[in-house]
Amino acid sequence: MSSAETFFNQTYALFCQARAQVGAVDYQLKIGPVTVRQSFAGPAMAGKMHTAIEHLAVTVDHSIPEDAEICFWDSESTGIPMPAPPWLDTDYGPQGEIAGYNDERFRTVYSLGSDSLQLYDCERNIGIFWVPSPDRLPHWEESFPMRTLLHWWTEGKPYQLIHAGAIGTGSAGVLITGRSGSGKSTTTLSCLEAGLGYAGDDYVMVEMRAGSVPHAYSLYNTTKLINDNLEARFPQLAEWVHNTDRAEGEKALIYLHRRSPEQMSAGFPLAAILVPRYTGAIETSAQLATGASVLTAMAPSTVFNLPGKNHESFSFMVELVKQLPGYILKTGTDLKQIPEALTALVAQLEAQSEGAATPS
C-alpha cells in the first residue's frame, strides 16, 4: 500500500471517529447533472463550508447515486486530533502538493493560505478537508469551499472548474474571466442588479462534450468586493455583508442567494467568453478578442489557483477558447450599460447561431 493510500485511509478513519463523536451533518448538492454529498463531522465546519453552495442543496435522497463525497472535519470542535504530518517540511511543493503523497489515485495538498489539508481518492471519489480549527479558516475560503477537491473530481471527465464568473440572459449566458481585480465582480453584480441570472463571479464548472454547446454550472452564490467598490458602486449590498469583522484590506463577502434568491441560476449553455477591461469612459461595448488574449485571461489564474491536473485543465481551456467566441468587454462608469451590452451580445450570437442552423 502506498504512503498516499495509507495516509488517506488513516485520515478518513479519523473523520469517521469525529463524526461519531459530534454527530453527522449531511447535504446533497446538484451541480448541474452532478450530485455531490457534503459530509460534516458536526455543525462547526458546516456553518463555514456550506453556505456558499447551499443554493444548490436538494433534499437528501440516499437512493440517488452520488458522483463524489466531500468530508469535512476539524480537530478543535470534534476533539479528534490529527497526528503530525508523516512527511518533511521540505516536501511541500509550490502549490502545497506533498511530495510522495500524490500518485495516480491519491491527491494530497496542504494549503498554507487556508491552513487546510485536502486529500482525494480518485477511485472512490472521496475527498477530505481538514483544518485544526474552523476559526483558522480565512473568510475567503468560505466563499469557494472545496474548490480544489471538486477540481480533482473533474479529472478525466468532461468538466473543468474555471476561474470565471457566469451570467445568463435567459436561454444562454457568458463566462466572464480575468485575473483578480479585472472587473469580474463589477460586471457580474451589475448584471445581477439588472435582473439577469447569476451563476457565480469567481468559479464555475464548465461541461464540454463533443457535439454539444459548452455549458456553465453554478458553484457558489458568493461575491467578494473591495470596500471602495462596495461603497462606490454597490452600496445597496452593504447590509448583506457577512464578514463585518473583516480586517483592513480584506474583501467584503456576500452570500447573494440570501438577498436575490430568484436570480441564482443553476447554469446555462454558453454563447461567449468575456474579458472585462475597465476603460474609465461612460459607455460599455464589446470588441472581438483573439483566442490568445482570452486564454491568457483565463488559463493562468485557473491553473495557479487549482493545484493538480494542470496539463488537462490547460488543454480543456484551449479547446473551450477555440469553441466559443471571445470579446473584450470594455466596461464604463455607467453600470447599467454593462448588462445591456451583455444581453445584446448574447442575443446577437444566438440569432447568428440560429441563422447558421437554419437551412436556406
Place this chain on the structure above:
Amino acid sequence: MIAGTTFTLCHANGSASYQPTMYYRLNEPDVIEETIDGEAVIVNLATGSYYSADKLGACLWACLSKGFSKDAAIQAISEKLETADVDAFQQKADQFIADLLNESVIVTAESAPETTDSIQVIIDELWQDGIQSESLVLNKYSDMQELLMLDPIHDVDKMGWPQRAPE
C-alpha cells in the same frame, strides 16, 4: 568532433569556425503552451510566470519548440524578412532565446529532436504581411507568483502542521 553532436559553420570577424548546433526543447512538464490565432501563450507552472509572443515571436517560438535548431529557425525567418531588417532580427533572436532559457521555459536539448514538420510550413502559417523585427518580444506576466509558495518554508504549530504567519 563529439559523437552525437552536430555543428554549424559560423563566420564572425573574418574567420570561420564550427559551433555546436543548438537545439532546444520545452521544459516539460513544468511548461505548458499553445499557439492560438498566431500568438503563443506559455505558462511556467513551477515559477508562476506566464508569457505571450506574437508575430515574429510566435514564429521563432514555433520553430524552436517544434525541434528546429536555433540556426535553422533564424535562417528560415531571415529569408522572409526585408533585407534591411535581418541584422536587427538576428540580434533580437539571440536575446529572445536567452530570455526563454533564463525563464526556464526552454532547455537545451541533448540531441536534435525528431520532427516531421516543415519549417517553411510552420513559419508560413504564422507569417503576417509587414512583420518586422520589433515584434520579436517575449511578454512576461508575474501577477500569479503570489499564489505559489515559491519559498515554502513556514512556521509549524505544536502538532507539526504548517500555519500562516499571524496577520
